[in-house]
Amino acid sequence: MNDVRAHLTVYGCQMNRLDAELVAERLRRSGARIVADSAAANVLLFLTCSVRAHAEDRLFSNIGALGARKRREPDLVIGVLGCTAQQYGEDLRRKAPLVDVVCGPGRLADLPALLERARRGQPAAALDPRRTPAGAGGFDASDRALDDLELGRPLGGPSPGHAYVTVMRGCDNFCAYCVVPQVRGPERSRPPSVVLAEVCGLGDAGARRVTLLGQAVNKYEAEENGRRWDLADLLAATAEMPGLARLEFITNHPRHVTERLAAVFRDVPAVAPYLHMPAQAGSDAVLARMKRGYTAREYEGRVAMIRQARPDVAVASDFIVGFPGETEADFDATCDMVRRLRFSGAFVFKYSPRPGTYAAAHYEDDVPAREKRRRNQVLLDLVQGIALEDNRALVGKTVPAFVEGPSPHPHLDVDAEEPARGEDFPRGPYGPRRRAEGNSGVVQLRARTPHNRIVVFDGPADLAGCIVPVRIVRASALTLFGERVTAG
Numbered sequence: 008m009n010d011v012r013a014h015l016t017v018y019g020c021q022m023n024r025l026d027a028e029l030v031a032e033r034l035r036r037s038g039a040r041i042v043a044d045s046a047a048a049n050v051l052l053f054l055t056c057s058v059r060a061h062a063e064d065r066l067f068s069n070i071g072a073l074g075a076r077k078r079r080e081p082d083l084v085i086g087v088l089g090c091t092a093q094q095y096g097e098d099l100r101r102k103a104p105l106v107d108v109v110c111g112p113g114r115l116a117d118l119p120a121l122l123e124r125a126r127r128g129q130p131a132a133a134l135d136p137r138r139t140p141a142g143a144g145g146f147d148a149s150d151r152a153l154d155d156l157e158l159g160r161p162l163g164g165p166s167p168g169h170a171y172v173t174v175m176r177g178c179d180n181f182c183a184y185c186v187v188p189q190v191r192g193p194e195r196s197r198p199p200s201v202v203l204a205e206v207c208g209l210g211d212a213g214a215r216r217v218t219l220l221g222q223a224v225n226k227y228e229a230e231e232n233g234r235r236w237d238l239a240d241l242l243a244a245t246a247e248m249p250g251l252a253r254l255e256f257i258t259n260h261p262r263h264v265t266e267r268l269a270a271v272f273r274d275v276p277a278v279a280p281y282l283h284m285p286a287q288a289g290s291d292a293v294l295a296r297m298k299r300g301y302t303a304r305e306y307e308g309r310v311a312m313i314r315q316a317r318p319d320v321a322v323a324s325d326f327i328v329g330f331p332g333e334t335e336a337d338f339d340a341t342c343d344m345v346r347r348l349r350f351s352g353a354f355v356f357k358y359s360p361r362p363g364t365y366a367a368a369h370y371e372d373d374v375p376a377r378e379k380r381r382r383n384q385v386l387l388d389l390v391q392g393i394a395l396e397d398n399r400a401l402v403g404k405t406v407p408a409f410v411e412g413p414s415p416h417p418h419l420d421v422d423a424e425e426p427a428r429g430e431d432f433p434r435g436p437y438g439p440r441r442r443a444e445g446n447s448g449v450v451q452l453r454a455r456t457p458h459n460r461i462v463v464f465d466g467p468a469d470l471a472g473c474i475v476p477v478r479i480v481r482a483s484a485l486t487l488f489g490e491r492v493t494a495g
């Protein structure tokens with residue numbers, strides 16, 4: 008595949024970004040090149056999340072817009088990978104006839120063979136078995152292939168010095184609105200020895216920040232050599248990696264937050280004081296319809312447990328507004344929860360029915376679109392108002408900032424994780440941007456505080472991957488603005 012120049016566009020969560028790394032690794036091993044400029048590519052790959060309709064809509068509209076290019080370049084291969092591919096399966100080509108390759112998230116290792124076939128003019132697909140109520144099997148071979156890619160990949164994560172590591176695949180929670188249990192299969196925890204070997208390899212390659220990933224990462228449980236492991240054990244063992252400065256784990260299900268996990272925030276210094284734990288709603292009636300398995304009071308109890316162990320932990324959430332049957336009183340309960348718990352941030356999504364989910368099959372999507380938009384804006388304003396107050400309280404303080412690289416949007420307030428925006432992989436088009444003053448070698452850098460707040464400041468681009476002290480001079484709801492503190 009020496010003549011393959013592949014470009015990847017990623018929509019969605021950290022899982023999809025890690026999948027992009029695995030795709031790049033698989034293609035490189037087979038001789039292909041990964042290019043940052045889509046115009047220079049002869050293979051266009053889209054890795055897409057199917058959790059929200061918005062990301063999927065963007066995917067299909069972007070593929071539709073490639074019609075003229077495909078006519079000009081008949082050898083151009085277009086592939087859809089990840090959750091959306093798995094969900095639609097072979098039907099995807101009916102919806103988007105320009106697509107040549109369809110590849111589920113468990114079958115990324117098969118990609119070179121699929122591309123070869125597509126380049127011979129034959130559409131190609133590789134998908135995991137459909138999940139049946141009876142069980143889970145059929146994922147062992149694809150898990151082994153994914154492990155092989157994960158273990159052998161170079162450090163090329165979300166930013167220099169930062170690595171994602173899968174600790175669990177799949178999900179068994181079956182929240183009413185979510186397709187993940189269908190498209191990523193049943194829960195499988197990777198053995199601790201495999202996770203720790205991967206972490207050590209990434210540490211040797213220069214990782215200083217590690218994020219452990221799972222759809223409900225705090226449900227991690229494994230047994231090896233007669234010892235049972237939960238996430239608290241795994242975090243404590245991972246924290247032993249030499250040189251590790253920051254350890255994070257996402258995403259957490261409230262039902263599985265335990266005293267042992269809370270204690271990790273207090274007892275393991277490398278663990279960042281940040282917990283992403285989606286509440287989704289503050290109304291018990293809505294939570295029950297969502298099949299989340301907890302009440303608002305229980306959720307608040309988990310937050311209290313964490314904050315008792317370490318009071319400064321920043322808790323971030325996700326919310327869905329306009330879920331079927333959500334009344335104004337339900338929505339008010341969500342707003343009240345946000346006021347009480349003062350989340351450090353939250354993604355707010357308007358409900359959209361996803362094919363194959365319980366909610367799509369059993370509930371009427373009865374909150375009008377306009378009302379969903381209104382609730383979305385009200386909740387966002389509330390979340391951002393609180394974030395602004397908390398960020399302003401940091402002005403004048405100095406924080407250790409993990410530098411991710413040049414800021415993708417210099418001088419703007421950024422919400423860099425807007426999930427429906429396609430990201431190029433690797434992030435070539437952003438490149439380092441110089442300040443208007445022409446200050447040689449100095450760019451606006453983006454970094455993360457230990458509480459996962461975005462901070463931007465000016466400095467040399469080669470600080471990417473380092474932790475530097477930054478004094479906060481100004482704050483907006485989404486961004487802190489700072490100055491690097493240098494000795495002397």
Ligand code: SF4
Pocket residue numbers: 178179180181182185186187188222223260
């Ligand atoms: S916990 Fe619920 S929302 Fe999260 S991936 Fe599993 S089913 Fe989806």
